[in-house]
Amino acid sequence: MNLIFLGPPGSGKGTQAIRIAEKFGLVHLSTGDLLREAVKAKTELGQQAEGFMSRGDLVPDDLIIGLIEEIVDSGELANGFILDGFPRTIKQAESLQEMLSRHSIKTDHVILLKVSDAVIAERIKGRAKAEGRSDDTQKIVLNRLAVYVEQTEPIVEFYRNESLIKEIEGEAAPEEVFERIVSAVS
Numbered sequence: 514m515n516l517i518f519l520g521p522p523g524s525g526k527g528t529q530a531i532r533i534a535e536k537f538g539l540v541h542l543s544t545g546d547l548l549r550e551a552v553k554a555k556t557e558l559g560q561q562a563e564g565f566m567s568r569g570d571l572v573p574d575d576l577i578i579g580l581i582e583e584i585v586d587s588g589e590l591a592n593g594f595i596l597d598g599f600p601r602t603i604k605q606a607e608s609l610q611e612m613l614s615r616h617s618i619k620t621d622h623v624i625l626l627k628v629s630d631a632v633i634a635e636r637i638k639g640r641a642k643a644e645g646r647s648d649d650t651q652k653i654v655l656n657r658l659a660v661y662v663e664q665t666e667p668i669v670e671f672y673r674n675e676s677l678i679k680e681i682e683g684e685a686a687p688e689e690v691f692e693r694i695v696s697a698v699s
């Protein structure tokens with residue numbers, strides 16, 4: 514099974530992606546995690562990405578598409594995957610479709626976690642405190658939300674046209690949201 518997880522920052526996307534990957538034995542690929550590791554390791558990618566990330570902006574498409582292309586071409590995703598945090602722009606979605614079809618890989622479902630802005634703001638504030646994440650200060654949170662609305666939300670329509678979108682109400686308790694996702698993909 515091949516899944517894409519979509520949702521605003523603070524929607525619980527990362528947490529649910531990890532749990533669903535574990536339940537179904539899928540590779541969990543978080544571009545945010547990959548980028549944070551690259552920044553920590555001070556790789557070239559990390560150095561290029563760091564400024565964008567600290568402002569809450571997206572890193573340029575070319576950087577992230579190259580990264581995903583290497584992973585797709587490596588065959589690492591052949592036994593099922595969850596993409597968490599990618600694609601985030603129409604250009605990324607189109608590139609992904611091209612890469613996957615080159616390998617005859619189909620996306621089965623795109624899980625869209627729906628959460629109101631007020632709940633997102635509360636959750637992200639809590640996470641910033643708990644993790645001390647420098648990209649989660651209030652001003653940057655607002656920018657991340659704006660970036661999501663402007664650049665990422667349009668891909669919902671892209672996948673709706675492919676009849677892949679499964680909308681999940683994400684404000685319930687994590688266990689309940691998990692069960693909803695499981696039934697949506699089963």
Ligand code: AMP
Binds near residue numbers: 566601
């Ligand atoms: P995340 O943990 O998914 O919220 O990602 C953290 C940060 O990494 C984002 O705010 C972006 O700066 C960057 N990032 C992660 N995934 C992507 C992507 N697909 N395209 C561009 N930037 C990304």
